[in-house]
Amino acid sequence: MRDTRWRNNAMSLLWSTSNMARRSSLVNEWRSAASQLQASWRNSATYSTHFVRSANDTYETEWTFEGDQGLPDRFQNCQKNPTHANFIPVTSLELSHFPEEFRRPSLLTLTECLRDVTVRLSLNKVSSKRPSVFPGTNFEYPFGEGKHDGRYRFGSGRIRFVNEKDPYEDGTCPCRECQASSDPKEDWWRVGVVTATHVVFNKEEAVETTCRVGYDSEDSSLVTLDGYGIAKRGTFVEEDRCNVLFCTHDAALANRLAKCVADYKSITESVVQEFSGVPEDEKRLTIIVSHPHGYPKRVTFGAWQHKDKDKNGFTQYTYDADTCKGTSGAPVYVLDRKKLPFCNHPHSAAQDLFNYCGGGYG
Numbered sequence: 001m002r003d004t005r006w007r008n009n010a011m012s013l014l015w016s017t018s019n020m021a022r023r024s025s026l027v028n029e030w031r032s033a034a035s036q037l038q039a040s041w042r043n044s045a046t047y048s049t050h051f052v053r054s055a056n057d058t059y060e061t062e063w064t065f066e067g068d069q070g071l072p073d074r075f076q077n078c079q080k081n082p083t084h085a086n087f088i089p090v091t092s093l094e095l096s097h098f099p100e101e102f103r104r105p106s107l108l109t110l111t112e113c114l115r116d117v118t119v120r121l122s123l124n125k126v127s128s129k130r131p132s133v134f135p136g137t138n139f140e141y142p143f144g145e146g147k148h149d150g151r152y153r154f155g156s157g158r159i160r161f162v163n164e165k166d167p168y169e170d171g172t173c174p175c176r177e178c179q180a181s182s183d184p185k186e187d188w189w190r191v192g193v194v195t196a197t198h199v200v201f202n203k204e205e206a207v208e209t210t211c212r213v214g215y216d217s218e219d220s221s222l223v224t225l226d227g228y229g230i231a232k233r234g235t236f237v238e239e240d241r242c243n244v245l246f247c248t249h250d251a252a253l254a255n256r257l258a259k260c261v262a263d264y265k266s267i268t269e270s271v272v273q274e275f276s277g278v279p280e281d282e283k284r285l286t287i288i289v290s291h292p293h294g295y296p297k298r299v300t301f302g303a304w305q306h307k308d309k310d311k312n313g314f315t316q317y318t319y320d321a322d323t324c325k326g327t328s329g330a331p332v333y334v335l336d337r338k339k340l341p342f343c344n345h346p347h348s349a350a351q352d353l354f355n356y357c358g359g360g361y362g
Helices: 005-014 017-042 067-076 105-117 251-274
Strands: 062-064 118-123 152-164 189-195 210-213 224-236 241-248 285-290 298-309 315-319 331-334 345-350 355-357
Touching: 062 067, 067 152, 105 118, 105 152, 105 251, 105 285, 105 331, 118 189, 152 251, 152 331, 152 345, 189 251, 315 331, 315 345
Parallel strands: none
Antiparallel strands: 062 152, 118 152, 118 210, 152 189, 189 241, 210 224, 224 241, 285 298, 285 331, 298 315, 315 355, 331 345, 345 355
16 A cells, blocks of 8 residues: 555645745655656656656556445545545535635636536446557556456546537437437437546447536436447547547536536636736646545645656646546646646546646647
């Protein structure tokens, strides 16, 4: 088990205004450690030359043999974050939960909008097309080579777009209900969700994936979407990023989700303008909304430490915001964004000194 006590104690100091000097020292300490590790990996023959990755990374999908019924035990017996003290239920989020220097109404609104586009993904399928190792490394790939023993997997994701079916390419609604019906719906909507590729690898897995939307509390109504495919050019194995397609013939639901996407993009653009004159070192805020252990949404805060870029133009961040199993694929919002103000990176994995996301733009 990773010993997270040092990092948790450091986080308490980091966000305490009475320890400003220590905060600066901790930030420099984390950056130094991250840089040294990344430099050593780049000089290693087994390092993937594009992104931070190591043999001992923890890819944070949750799993049970019992489906949802097994999740309470996973949450209650978590060894990484036993108390989940830094995981704030989205239903009780307030400005007082934010680091003091970021207690702005605009950031609260942004986090609430990010909440509304965050979803839980679950499936009980492993494709035989999964590789045994990550490309360019000898690091084991999660559930590699189709290894499957009946476990249900849980991860998170972000709704990227909602639009009507393409009348020239799409036929009747591909949801499971319609596929089993003699009268499938003609009118339906596509819902694109960004997650990590190790959560949903390809179409074979996508068609077995269920997306739960609006799971904010135990009392939330059960609203789900059926997966039916992968977007064109939608799978990036090395960057650990996948664009999964879901569907619904519920017009009211589609319109509500489309508004959530539009509201999120709008507030992120406003926040970029609000912080445009702030130095980079003063806007390292990182926000993650996820479904830890498949539970209702939680928010964690931290600071991003290092930004990397690969030959394909994808960027990657390392950060200290807390994560748990079930956070894989969750949207990672970093404040210092320029080209694309909205969150574009899915959480990928955890290491001893930091967590990191999959590839994105900006």
